[in-house]
Amino acid sequence: DAGVTQSPTHLIKTRGQQVTLRCSPKSGHDTVSWYQQALGQGPQFIFQYYEEEERQRGNFPDRFSGHQFPNYSSELNVNALLLGDSALYLCASSFQGDYGYTFGSGTRLTVV
Amino acid sequence: EDQVTQSPEALRLQEGESSSLNCSYTVSGLRGLFWYRQDPGKGPEFLFTLYSAGEEKEKERLKATLTKKESFLHITAPKPEDSATYLCAVQVEDFGNEKLTFGTGTRLTIIP
Numbered sequence: 001d002a003g004v005t006q007s008p009t010h011l012i013k014t015r016g017q018q019v020t021l022r023c024s025p026k027s028g029h030d031t032v033s034w035y036q037q038a039l040g041q042g043p044q045f046i047f048q049y050y051e052e053e054e055r056q057r058g059n060f061p062d063r064f065s066g067h068q069f070p071n072y073s074s075e076l077n078v079n080a081l082l083l084g085d086s087a088l089y090l091c092a093s094s095f096q097g098d099y100g101y102t103f104g105s106g107t108r109l110t111v112v
Numbered sequence: 113e114d115q116v117t118q119s120p121e122a123l124r125l126q127e128g129e130s131s132s133l134n135c136s137y138t139v140s141g142l143r144g145l146f147w148y149r150q151d152p153g154k155g156p157e158f159l160f161t162l163y164s165a166g167e168e169k170e171k172e173r174l175k176a177t178l179t180k181k182e183s184f185l186h187i188t189a190p191k192p193e194d195s196a197t198y199l200c201a202v203q204v205e206d207f208g209n210e211k212l213t214f215g216t217g218t219r220l221t222i223i224p
């Protein structure tokens with residue numbers, strides 16, 4: 001039973017560019033949440049998707065956007081990248097936002 | 113605003129030396145408190161969920177407890193493979209608000 005799968009694992013982008021990160025949830029899960037984790041910090045909630053709609057959003061600018069597909073997979077898009085966007089981006093899936101969140105291994109984004 | 117504070121920031125123990133990690137929280141209403149283990153460059157790995165004061169859960173050398181203001185993660189006779197960052201997160205009792213709010217973690221190092 002595959003867990004949460006994220007791609008790519010590592011990415012280097014230049015300031016001002018755009019990036020798309022991808023997530024496939026754990027089998028049986030229908031809700032996907034995205035978190036940003038800066039070095040030495042705890043994960044910070046970006047947003048959550050359920051039934052292909054953004055259900056909840058954290059304190060992140062509109063440069064951060066997402067999408068959920070009918071198969072429950074999800075994408076995180078970040079436009080106009082800043083150096084401060086460098087972080088580990090984590091995807092977590094659950095069933096209808098239930099208690100059991102499973103995290104992927106993350107995508108390490110470096111903005112230069 | 114929901115707050116989670118973990119202490120200490122870092123802890124170095126000799127193999128076999130038991131200790132406790134602290135997670136204090138301030139929330140309007142607690143739905144669940146989560147403990148995760150995170151290895152460098154990896155996503156958080158679920159350990160425990162606690163729902164109400166007085167609840168305790170155990171897994172191998174780890175035991176988590178919960179009061180109305182804080183949670184402890186007790187580590188008994190740790191081994192080097194227990195070295196990791198331990199994250200605490202809370203989920204509040206608020207319909208439509210299902211995000212996890214994390215602390216900054218405790219970086220645990222077990223010295224052989």
